[in-house]
Structure formats: C-alpha cells, structure tokens
Amino acid sequence: xxxxxxxxxxxxxxxxxxxxxxxxxxxxxxxxxxxxxxxxxxxxxxxxxxxxxxxxxxxxxxxxxxxxxxxxxxxxxxxxxxxxxxxxxxxxxxxxxxxxxxxxxxxxxxxxxxxxxxxxxxxxxxxxxxxxxxxxxxxxxxxxxxxxxxxxxxxxxxxxxxxxxxxxxxxxxxxxxxxxxxxxxxxxxxxxxxxxxxxxxxxxxxxxxxxxxxxxxxxxxxxxxxxxxxxxxxxxxxxxxxxxxxxxxxxxxxxxxxxxxxxxxxxxxxxxxxxxxxxxxxxxxxxxxxxxxxxxxxxxxxxxxxxxxxxxxxxxxxxxxxxxxxxxxxxxxxxxxxxxxxxxxxxxxxxxxxxxxxxxxxxxxxxxxxxxxxxxxxxxxxxxxxxxxxxxxxxxxxxxxxxxxxxxxxxxxxxxxxxxxxxxxxxxxxxxxxxxxxxxxxxxxxxxxxxxxxxxxxxxxxxxxxxxxxxxxxxxxxxxxxxxxxxxxxxxxxxxxxxxxxxxxxxxxxxxxxxxxxxxxxxxxxxxxxxxxxxxxxxxxxxxxxx
Numbered sequence: 001x002x003x004x005x006x007x008x009x010x011x012x013x014x015x016x017x018x019x020x021x022x023x024x025x026x027x028x029x030x031x032x033x034x035x036x037x038x039x040x041x042x043x044x045x046x047x048x049x050x051x052x053x054x055x056x057x058x059x060x061x062x063x064x065x066x067x068x069x070x071x072x073x074x075x076x077x078x079x080x081x082x083x084x085x086x087x088x089x090x091x092x093x094x095x096x097x098x099x100x101x102x103x104x105x106x107x108x109x110x111x112x113x114x115x116x117x118x119x120x121x122x123x124x125x126x127x128x129x130x131x132x133x134x135x136x137x138x139x140x141x142x143x144x145x146x147x148x149x150x151x152x153x154x155x156x157x158x159x160x161x162x163x164x165x166x167x168x169x170x171x172x173x174x175x176x177x178x179x180x181x182x183x184x185x186x187x188x189x190x191x192x193x194x195x196x197x198x199x200x201x202x203x204x205x206x207x208x209x210x211x212x213x214x215x216x217x218x219x220x221x222x223x224x225x226x227x228x229x230x231x232x233x234x235x236x237x238x239x240x241x242x243x244x245x246x247x248x249x250x251x252x253x254x255x256x257x258x259x260x261x262x263x264x265x266x267x268x269x270x271x272x273x274x275x276x277x278x279x280x281x282x283x284x285x286x287x288x289x290x291x292x293x294x295x296x297x298x299x300x301x302x303x304x305x306x307x308x309x310x311x312x313x314x315x316x317x318x319x320x321x322x323x324x325x326x327x328x329x330x331x332x333x334x335x336x337x338x339x340x341x342x343x344x345x346x347x348x349x350x351x352x353x354x355x356x357x358x359x360x361x362x363x364x365x366x367x368x369x370x371x372x373x374x375x376x377x378x379x380x381x382x383x384x385x386x387x388x389x390x391x392x393x394x395x396x397x398x399x400x401x402x403x404x405x406x407x408x409x410x411x412x413x414x415x416x417x418x419x420x421x422x423x424x425x426x427x428x429x430x431x432x433x434x435x436x437x438x439x440x441x442x443x444x445x446x447x448x449x450x451x452x453x454x455x456x457x458x459x460x461x462x463x464x465x466x467x468x469x470x471x472x473x474x475x476x477x478x479x480x481x482x483x484x485x486x487x488x489x490x491x492x493x494x495x496x497x498x499x500x501x502x503x504x505x506x507x508x509x510x511x512x513x514x515x516x517x518x519x520x521x522x523x524x525x526x527x528x529x530x531x532x533x534x535x536x537x538x539x540x541x542x543x544x545x546x547x
Contacts, residue, residue, distance in 0.1 A: 005054055012041060012048070016273060027375060029129050031336060032368055034273050035360065038280020049281050059278045061227065062271030063340055064244040068226035069268055070127070070156055071248020072261050085147055085398075089313050090154025093331055096309040097123040097302075104301060108294045114355045117345045121338035121359045122302055124159050125331040127152045129367065133374045134330070138484060141442040142460065143399070144326040147314070152330070159337045163239045163344060164189065188236045192243075196250045208256050215259070222251070222260045223267070239344055272336070279339055279360060288357045295361040302366045303373075306331040311391040320399050321392035322381060322463055329377050333370035334363050378462050378490065385465070399458060411437045411471045416461045416491065417481035418445040421507070421528055425479065426454045437471070461487050467494040476502050481526070483507045485516060492520050 016037050023033035041048040049055065101122040105115035130148060131140070139145040211218045226244050233243020251257055307328030314324035342359040345351040373380060381388075415426050418440040426436045430453070438456045440446055446456045459466040461482060472478075478495060480488055488506045495504065505524040508514040514525035 005050075008048065008050060009054075012037075012277065015041060016277070028371055029126075029132070029367055030269075030273075031126075031129070031276055032364055034276035035280040035364060038277040039283060039285070040280075041277070042281030042283070044283065044285035052278075052281075055274055055278050055281075058271055059275035060230075060240065062268065062273070062275045064226050064230040064240055065223070065264060065268045065271055066336070067160075067241045067244040068222075068229065068248040069261055069264055071245040071250075072252050072257050072264075074153065074156070074249060074252055085314065085317055085319070086150030086154055088317065089147065089310055089327070090151030090158070092313045093151065093306060093309050094123045094155065094158055097306055100305065101298070101301065104298065108297065110294075110355065114351050117342065117351050117355060118298065118359060120162055121341050122298065122334055122362070124155050124335040124337045124341075125152060125306070125333060126335040126337075126367065127156060128336065129333070129371070130330045130374075133371065137375075139326075141445075142326075143319075143441055143443060143458070144323045144330075146443075147319075147323070147327045148330040151310075151327075155335075156337075159335075159341065160242055160245050162341065163241055166341070166344060166348065166350070167237065167239050167242075184237070189238070192232070192236060192238075192246060196246055200250050200253060204250060205254060208251070208254055212256055215263075218256060219260065219263045222264060225251070241340060241344070276336075276339075279343065279356075282353070283357050283360060288361060291354065291358045291361055295358055295365060298358075298362045299365040299369070302334060302362065303332045303369055311388070315391035315393060315396075318393055318396055318398035320396040321385070321388040322460070322465070323399065324391050325381055325384070325388060326377055329370065329373050329380075332373055333366035334359070339363055378486075382464070411435055411474045413437070413477045413479060414439065414470055414472070414475045415479045415481070416440070417507070418442070418448075418456070419481060422481035423452070423454075425481065427452065430454065437475075439470075462490040464490075464494045464497065467491070468498050472498055472500045472502070475500075477505060478502060479505045481507045483509045483513075483528075485509070485513045488517055488522075489520060492517070492522065496521065 016034060019033040019037050019040075020030050023030055040046060043049075098119045102115050102119035105118040106112070110118060127149075130152060134140045134142075134145045134148065140149070208218070208221075211221050226247050229247025229250075230240035230244040233246065234240045236243075251260065307325070310328035310331055311321070311324040314327060315321065338359060342351065342356045346353065346356050412434040413429055413436045415422055415429075415436055415438045418426070418438055422438065422440075426438050429436050436454060438454050439459050439461070440456070441458065441460045443458065446458055457470070459469075461467075461480060472495070478491075478500065480491055482488060485508065488508070491506070492504065503523040504521070505526060506517050506522045507526040507528060508517055509527075511527065511530070514527055517525050
C-alpha cells in the first residue's frame with residue numbers, strides 16, 4: 001500500500017498520536033490506545049501494516065528495554081523495609097489468583113496448558129501503570145502506595161521466574177526430557193548469575209566511571225548492554241526478557257542507575273508502542289468475538305478477586321481497611337507482562353492465537369476499568385466503607401505503631417503535610433508557643449519530624465474516619481500544606497461533617513484553586529510561590545524606601 005517502510009511508519013505514528021490523545025482525554029493508559037491502533041491498522045480492519053518484520057524487531061527491542069529498566073530499578077530495599085507485607089501480599093495474591101484462575105479457565109473450556117497460561121497471566125499487575133497513576137495522585141509516598149510498589153516488585157520477580165520455567169517447559173516438550181532440561185536451565189542460570197556477579201564486582205564500576213564522562217556514551221552503552229543481555233539470555237536457552245532483566249540488575253547497584261533509567265524511560269515507552277501495535281495487529285477479530293464472555297468472566301475475577309485477597313491478607317497482617325482497599329485496587333488489572341507472557345507462550349507453541357486474544361481482551365477490559373477505579377478510589381471507598389469492616393482487625397496494630405501520639409497537652413493547631421513548607425510552619429508555630437499536631441501519610445517523614453520534637457500522627461487528609469479521631473474540639477486552626485484541590489475539598493467536607501468550629505488555612509497551586517477553597521469555607525488560602533513572591537517584592541520595596 002505504501003511506497004516505503006518509512007512512509008508506512010510515519011502514518012502509523014500519526015494514527016498512534018491521535019489515538020493516544022483520545023486515550024488521554026478519556027483518562028486511559030496509552031496501552032489501551034496502542035492495542036486499538038494495532039487492531040485498526042491490522043489485517044482485520046484497514047490492513048495498513050506490511051513491514052511486519054521491522055515492526056516485530058522494534059517490538060522485541062521495546063521488551064528488552066522494558067525488562068532492562070525493571071531490573072535497573074529493582075529496589076530490594078523497599079521489600080526489606082516493608083518486609084512481611086510485601087512478600088505475603090505479593091506471593092499470596094499470585095498464588096490465589098493463579099490457582100483460582102486456573103480452575104475458572106478450565107471451566108471455560110480451555111486446555112490445561114492454555115488454562116495455565118491464562119491463570120499465570122491474571123496474576124501480574126502493571127507496575128508502569130500503577131506507578132504513573134499513584135504518581136499523578138501524589139500517593140507514591142503514602143503507606144498504601146509504598147506497599148503496592150513493594151508487592152509489585154515481588155510480582156516482577158515472579159514473572160521473570162515464570163518466563164524461565166515456561167522456556168524450560170518449551171524446550172522439554174521438544175526434547176521430551178523434562179528433568180534434563182530443568183537441570184540444564186538451573187546450571188546455565190547459575191552460570192549466568194556468576195558471570196553477572198563477577199562483572200558487577202570487577203568490570204562494570206570502573207567502566208561506567210569512564211563512560212559517565214559523556215552522558216550520551218553512557219546511555220548508548222546502557223542500550224547496548226540491555227540488547228546484549230537479551231541476546232545472551234536467548235543464546236543460553238532463556239528468553240530474551242530474562243537476559244535483559246539480568247542486564248538491568250547488573251547496573252542496579254551503581255551510582256548511575258537513576259540517570260540511566262530516567263533517560264531510557266522515553267525510549268522504552270516509544271519502542272513499547274510497536275509491541276502493543278504488533279499485538280493488536282495479530283489479533284484474529286473473527287475469533288475474538290467468541291472470547292467476549294470468557295473475557296468478561298475472567299475480568300470480573302481480576303477486578304474483584306485480586307483486591308479482595310489483598311484486603312484479606314493486609315487486614316490479617318494488621319492494616320486498616322482503608323489502606324488494604326487502596327492497595328488492593330492497584331492489582332485490579334493485568335499487566336503488560338501478561339501480554340508479553342502470552343506472546344512468549346505463542347512463540348513456544350504452547351498456546352494458540354485465540355488464547356493470546358483472550359488474554360489481550362482481559363487486559364483491555366481490566367486496564368480500562370481499573371484506571372477509573374484508582375482515579376476515583378476515594379469516592380469508591382466512601383461508598384463501600386460500611387461493608388469493609390470485615391477486612392480490619394479490632395486493633396490495626398501496624399498502623400497504630402506509626403502514630404507518634406503527642407504528650408499530655410492541648411492541641412492548638414493540626415497541620416497536614418510535612419514537606420519543607422509544612423515542617424517550617426510547624427516549627428515556627430511551636431516557637432510562638434502553640435502546640436502543633438502534625439499529620440502525614442509518609443512513615444519516613446513522620447520519623448524525621450518526630451525527631452525534631454513535633455508530635456505526629458500517621459493519617460490521610462482524605463480519610464473521614466481518621467479526621468474524626470483527631471482532637472478537633474481543642475484545635476483553633478487546621479492547616480493543610482497539601483496543594484491538591486481534591487484533597488483539601490475532602491478535608492473541608494470532613495471538618496464540616498465533624499462539627500469543627502475552628503478556622504482553616506489551606507494551600508493551593510493557583511489562584512483558581514484558592515477561589516474554590518474560599519467558596520467552600522476556607523478562612524485563609526496559602527499559595528506558596530505567589531506568597532513568597534509578594535513577600536520578596538514587599539521587602540525589596542521597603543529596602544528601596546530606606547535608601
């Protein structure tokens with residue numbers, strides 16, 4: 001249809017940009033839009049794709065960079081600090097979803113091997129999507145955000161192990177000797193780990209210190225290292241994904257991992273575009289219609305079952321129902337890794353295109369639905385809170401331990417938000433003789449603030465039940481240095497419903513946000529940059545008059 005591959009790809013990128021814009025307007029992840037682009041330009045619709053080999057090459061590069069970045073950013077410190085909750089929640093959800101999902105898939109008529117792939121695919125949640133959504137909502141440092149990242153890391157490790165196991169299974173099905181292939185995989189895996197460890201110890205640190213003199217050369221080396229790692233994994237009988245993942249881990253302990261990861265994120269997202277387009281283009285729309293009912297059944301299981309098991313585990317461990325609910329919503333979808341796993345199974349000949357289509361359809365449904373669930377998590381919680389008490393112990397001791405209760409004194413000011421502005425306000429108010437109770441949902445900030453002599457409580461400004469537990473009858477002021485308008489509006493609503501009689505001072509990003517907060521009852525609004533600018537101008541003019 002097109003005279004050259006360049007023209008074909010230019011049209012493909014143009015369509016992707018338009019569909020991406022539409023997805024952003026609908027507040028959907030770009031994954032959904034790009035798979036839709038693949039379906040649109042594929043043989044089932046417009047039939048625009050002819051350079052399929054080039055598209056597959058770019059797709060493989062995208063997967064390699066994705067796994068490399070995952071390995072590069074693998075922060076085992078999060079797992080260690082969160083400890084039992086990350087491991088139990090991550091592994092518990094994987095086991096529950098895979099076992100129950102397997103029997104559901106069998107009941108839907110899939111073959112045992114197809115049911116196994118579907119069950120494993122259902123267990124993984126998208127780290128990329130969750131981190132993006134939590135970051136946009138500024139909840140990455142919240143307790144539920146930190147826990148979610150912890151068990152998502154556990155899932156990332158499990159998915160790599162699953163790829164290794166499935167690759168070994170694929171090789172054994174060809175040779176007929178499972179024991180021999182498993183043994184060979186273990187030997188080659190240990191050999192590869194030893195080589196990576198030696199490189200990390202003796203070669204990589206001095207090499208990176210030389211390469212870092214030129215940032216461009218450092219990034220070029222990182223890309224080459226990722227692709228070479230993927231190729232090494234393939235040559236040793238693993239998947240390319242495993243090799244790229246180990247290549248990322250080999251650089252994860254260096255001082256340059258943050259720089260490399262930051263520079264590669266855009267390249268990763270661009271190349272993954274072609275993976276999702278290729279996936280959508282290869283879907284057989286004639287059989288996809290037959291998968292709608294099974295996809296709906298499996299999607300309901302993921303959207304409801306995954307959050308439920310997370311809430312059960314976190315409630316048993318000792319977390320509040322709200323923390324369990326918000327963390328549980330982050331696993332209410334399947335991952336891009338699930339789609340990669342399905343593509344691997346198809347390549348190995350374990351599953352057919354119909355099963356790949358089923359997993360992809362579940363991905364489209366769950367990713368789309370869970371995005372809105374996470375975006376509107378607070379409203380969902382308010383509706384469901386009366387029914388969630390069963391997921392909370394009578395004393396949620398793990399979160400109670402986070403509270404640093406104030407000494408026997410009255411509370412004059414309740415301050416939300418312990419960033420730089422909040423900390424300065426708290427200490428300044430204390431120097432004026434006022435008793436301040438500081439509130440934040442970041443455990444690390446609580447510890448730092450408590451060390452400075454400011455009494456603290458762990459809590460969320462959007463949680464109505466937590467607001468009721470505060471000494472509102474004593475407080476003359478409630479101050480929020482959190483600048484997100486929805487959070488402050490929720491705080492104002494909770495204060496009104498609790499009968500709070502004092503005054504409020506709330507921060508805002510812009511004057512428009514300030515106007516809305518004043519309209520809803522705020523006594524004072526703080527616009528930090530604007531206030532600082534006005535103060536600077538005042539001081540400059542005063543100094544000018546003195547001269």
